[in-house]
Amino acid sequence: MAVLAPAKLPGEEKPLSRAVLASFYDNKIVRDFGVATVFWGIAGMLIGVIAAFQLARPELNMGTPYTTFGRIRPLHTNAVIFAFVGNGIFTGVYYSLQRLCKTRMFSDVLSKIHFWGWQLIIVSAVATLPLGFTTSKEYAELEWPIDIAITLIWVVFGWNMFGTIARRKEKHLYVGIWFYIATFLTVAVLHIVNSMEIPVSFLKSYSVYAGVQDALVQWWYGHNAVAFFLTTPYLGLMYYFLPKAAERPVYSYRLSIIHFWSLIFIYIWAGPHHLLYTALPDWAQSLGVVFSVMLIAPSWGGMINGLLTLRGAWDKVRQEPILKFMVVAITAYGMATFEGPMLSLKNVNAIAHFTDWIVAHVHVGALGWNGFLTFAVLYWLWPRLYQTPIHSRKLMNVHFWLGTLGILFYALPMYWAGFTQGLMWKQFNEEGMLQYANFLETVMQIVPMYYLRGIGGVLYLSGVFLMVYNLYQTAKAGTLLANEKFHAPVVIDHEHSHEGGHWHRWIERRPVQLSIGATIAILIGGAVEMIPTFMIKSNVPTIASVKPYTSLELEGRDLYIREGCVNCHTQMVRPFRSETERYGEYSKAGEFVYDRPFLWGSKRTGPDLHRVGQKYPHSWHYNHMMDPTSMSPGSIMPPYPWLFENDLDYADTPAKISALRKLGTPYPAGFEQVAVQEARKQAAGIAADLAKEDIQVKSDKEIVALIAYLQRLGTDIKVKDEQAAAVAAE
Amino acid sequence: MLTRKLPYAALLALSALLSGTAARAQDADPAAAPAADAAQKAAEAGADLTAMLWLMGGLTGLIIFVLLMLFALLWQMRPLLREVYALPTIRESWYGRALGLFLGDPVGLTGKYKEDVMAGHDYDGITEYDNDLPPWWKYGFYLTIVFGVAYFIHFHVTRDGELSAAEYQHEMAEAALLSAQLGANDDPNKPTDYQSLTAAADIDAGKTIFAQNCAACHGQSAEGKVGPNLTDEYWLHGGEVNKVYHTVKYGVQGKGMVAWKGKLSSKQMLQVASYILTLQGSKPANAKAPQGEKEAVGKPVARL
Structure with a gap:
């Protein structure tokens, strides 16, 4: 415990007077997180640009498993969300929290553990995702050992943050800190609940939730990762850095109270808007719709408070590039948070869902709100950390315009x-x-639009390179003020504590009560949606003919997960005539009860696959996976030649069977012992069928298992028979 | 000046409208005379409807006119209203704010600016105002809450709204009506008795359809790849044009032949079936080995 004692600096000064203590802010940790932000930002965006061009030119998949779209798209999303924005959050929080609490961070050691732990987690993501180790749940793809590491490091962050708050020399918590606290608590809850999985081996696990429930939990998580990782911490940063940069008071204290509480309470409910027209129960879909619409005002509360803080400072905006970045960031936030509720209306969603419209929507938020606010914060911090003016304001302006153009072109x-x-x-x-x-x-x-979008990405990224150069030159010209001296009152001044002020002042003096209040606010929505979906059977009507996957199909399904097929293919036929005509009967909740994890997907770059089973002969899939353009001339899907070379690894098959049985899949007792044998038998059958069509393949190749899975998809319900019976009855 | 003339103009317009309605109603009278046959009854109903429409139009016009008059009146009263608005008790009330909007004071939308910084709110040099919640924001928030409650009641309490499944059935029922009109014949067991198309335009169309949809599996020259060779005399599911048409339309479950029903029209399917039969004996390169039974095309083996 000794190492975790509050930081003491050599030569810390004796109190100057009874009321004032000189101490030092830790700027080095801020700088370190800032550098990490830039580094991972470039890495994440570069991968994004490559992925963007892969959709226009499939040969850019480069013919290796590690560089195909299905594997690097999750790398892109994880890198920009958790590495770029994540480090951006910590940069801003570590700088502002010390100053808002008038104290150094609680522990330098915890700060260092936090910093290096977080970077290691990112490195492990870079190492595992291209290798195909993934849970396939969006923005939560990392496997279970990394999930545990994230939890531990997050606790370190919380410990350090609450320790700092506890030692504050400021009586009240500023609105920025309310947002930091809500971020910490909610992300912890989201991460732990969504990452519940049973390990099969060191880097393979199965979600404890199946099908509809897994989808609900995943999008409760996915939506609120946007809310509490990309939104609330950045609102906190906005509340610190915007008034600082504009040198203006915050527009409205009472607006910040209302929009803080309403935002965190309402946001949590809106997850099901990612699942409109799916097999999720209708009542849950409707909750997603109405809470999304009610979210407009709370979201805009933040935008208004930001933009109106600039009242009387708009002349500065014209001259100060930092403020320009901030204005575009806040405007992008306002646009995205208005568009989101509109996309949640079922009639709009019916057109937009699964298309690039959603990709556009998230990138307005990501590039505009998160990216631009991060750039503004870095540009504001660097001269202060290095005690010298920014190297070039002109380059800042060029960056601003390149970035803005990039967003538009994207x-x-x-x-x-x-x-x-x-x-x-x-x-x-x-x-x-x-x-x-x-x-x-x-x-x-x-496809032409995919090229243009890629160009937008290049423009945006080139702006970031200018920033790197500018920050580097600034750092070179100055010296790092690693420990910044400040004076703080030794004791909190009780005589002037304004006990009779605004009612909300009460909770601002009490971080524990504030945390409890925020926790209650964020738990309600999730609980109301999840508990009935889990407890009430009628929410997922079972279908007798739906059976567990055979061991070979299961292995094929895990290959589907490994290759990231879910990034481009949905498995959710929605109840629209246009979809049932194209794909077949619409998907029913009961069909997914053995799907761990669910693979409904969120984007249809390629067609839906839920009813692909038995639609084509084995040979079609064989040829298509070898070279998609042979069966679909012009296809932008990459080829998967390694599936034809790799032998299927049966080592974990028995462990997979017993893990799934533990979770409730009704595999017969002792099936583990025969699972591999059964799989080989089924594989031999498929190889024999292929041989009839003049295709010679060894039955132990991975492609055989994948074909087995694809041919099983959506075939359990005998819709065709039912329809025939219905026609006969008429 | 315009505002002074506005009421008179509106009155004039309204009287014109009303007299028009009356005239139409009189025109309709003779048609309303007793008549025995159904055609005349229909005409009568039509006339009643016209009269009704005119009446409704007239009433709407009247209402608009009254509102315009009121607005004009209020507009002329503005100096007086400004005095009323100046009273603090009025200004603070909700109708006072509405009045303010009418008089060109946007405070009812934007809220009041209080330019004094709150005491005791100083965080690392950041201070705060205690400005009002912008009313447009606040009432917008209330409105979305009302929307939310109403939406939920509409779909889940009174159950007036169609949820996904019902919406789908509705959509399909409408489509069924349409396909009934088009006379779609969708019984796989009902034989067809089409003749092969021979017109060059049809064969060309069939060729295009083949290249776009069939060539991936059957080869560009129908030599057979995943799917069988279509240029030899061997057929798995019959080589007579109606048999080929049937295979194209309904596919072959489990063997990978896609059902093109709903993707190609009847005419297109017949065009492509006819095109395929023109390829008989074309002996393309890399032809796949024969599959199925030998049949001489052209002479229907058996009437369907």
Whole structure:
């Protein structure tokens, strides 16, 4: 425990007087997080640019497993969310928290553990995701040992933060800190609940939730990762750095109270808007809709308080690039948080969901709000950390314009692409048939937009390179003020504590009560949506004919997960005529009860696969996986030649079976012992079928298992028979 | 000046409207005379409807007119209202704020600016104002809450709204009506008796359809790849044009032949079936080995 004692610096000064103590802020940790922010920002965005061009030119998948879109897309999202924005959060929090609490961070050792622990977690993500170790749950792809490491490091962060708050020399907590506290608590809850999984081996696990429940938990998490990782901490940063940069008072204290509490309470409910028209129960979908609409005002409360703080300072905005970045950031936040509720309306969602419209929407938030606010904070911090003016204001301005153009070049083509494709999917001709029956037609139509979007990404990234140069030159010109001296009152002044002020002042003096209040606020929504979905059976009506996967299909499914197929293919036929005509009967909740994790997907770059089973012969899949363009000329899907070379690894099969049985999949007793044998038998059958079509393949290759899984998809319900019976009855 | 003339203009317009309605109602009278046959009854109903529409239009016009008059009146009263608005008791009330908006004072939308910094709120040099919640924001928030409650009641309490499954059934029922109109024949067991198309335009169309949809599996020259060779005399599911049409339309479950029903129109399917039969004996390179039974095309083996 000794190492975790409050930081003492050599030569710390004796109190100057009875009331004032000289002490030092830790600036080095701020600098370190800042450098990490920039480093991972470039890495994450570079991967993003590559992934963007892969969609236009499949050969950029480079023919290796480690560089295909399905594996690097999660690397891109994880890198920009948790590495770039994550380090950005810590940069801003470590700087502002010390100053808002008028004390050094609680423990330098904890700060260091936090910093290096977080970087190690990112490195482990870079190491595992391209190798195909993934849970496939979006923004939570990292496998269980890394999940545990994240939990531990997050606790270190919380410990350090609450320790600092406890030692504050400031009676009241500023609004920025309320947001930091809500961020810490909610992310902890989200991460732990969504990462519940049973390990099968060192880097493989199965979600304890299945199908509909897994989807609900995942999007409660996914949506609130946006809320509490990309939004609340950045609102906290905005509340510190905007008034600092503008040198203006915050517009409205009471607005910050109302929008803080309403935001954290309402946000949590809105997750199901990611699952509209899916097999999620209707009542949960409707809750997602209405809470999303109610979220407009709380979100805009932050925007208003930000923009109106600039009242009387707009002349500064014209001259100060930092404020320009901030204004665009806040405006992008306002646009994205208005668009989000609109996309949550079912009739809009019916067109936009699964298309590039959603990709445009998130990038307005990510590039505009998170990116630009991060840049503003870094530009503001660097001269202060290095005690010298910024190297070049001109370059800052160029960065600003490159970034803004980049956002436009990114977002507009994606909106266009999303809108185009969404309408093409739904278009019927006069004869009552799909106008674009061939899915590929709708893809080829938007490939030019994919090029433009990639160019937008390059513009944005080149701006970031200018920033790196500018920050580097600034650092070189100055010296790091590693420990910044400050004076703080030794004791909190009780005589002037304004006990009779605003009612909310009471809780601002009490971090524990504030934390409890925030925890209650964020638990309600999730509980109301999850508990009935888990406890009440009628929410997921079971279907007798739906059976567990065979051991070979299970292995095939794990290959589907490893290759990241879910990044481009959905498994959720929605109840629209345009989808049942194209894919077959719409997906039912009861069909997914053995799906751990669920693989509904969120983007349809390729067609839906839920009813692909038995639609084509084995040989079609064989040829298609070897070279997609052989079966679908013009396809942008990458080839998967390694599936034809690798032998299927059966080592974990028995462990997988017993893990799934533990979770409730009704595999017969002792199935572990015969699982591999059964799998080999089924594989031999598929190889024999392929041989009939003049394709010679060894039955122990991975491709055979993948074909087994694909051919099983969506075949358990005998819809065709039912339909025939219905026709006969009429 | 315009505002002074506005009421008179509106009155004039309204009287014109009303007299028009009356005239129409009189026109309709003769048609309302007793008549025995159904056609005349229908005409009568139509006339009643016209009269009704005119009446409704007239009433709407009247209401708009009254509102315009009121507005004009209020507009002229502005100097007086400004005096009223100046009273603090009025200004603080909700109708006072509405009055303010009318008089061009936006405080009812934006809220009041209080330019004094709050005492005791100083965090590392950051101070705070205690400005009002902008009313447009606050009432917007209330509105979304009302929307939320109403939405939930509409769909889950009174159950007036169609949820996903019902919406889908509705959509399918509408589509079924359409396909009934188009006379779609969707019974796989009902034989068709089409003749092969021979017009060059049809064969060309069939060729295009083949290249776009069939070539991936059957090869560009129908030599057979994943799917069988279509240029030889051997057929798995019959080589007569109606048999080929049937295979194209309904597919072959479990063997990978896609059902093109709903993706290609009947005409397109017949075009492509006819095109395929023109390829008989074309002997393409890399032809796949024969599959199925030998049949001579052109002479239907058996009537369907």
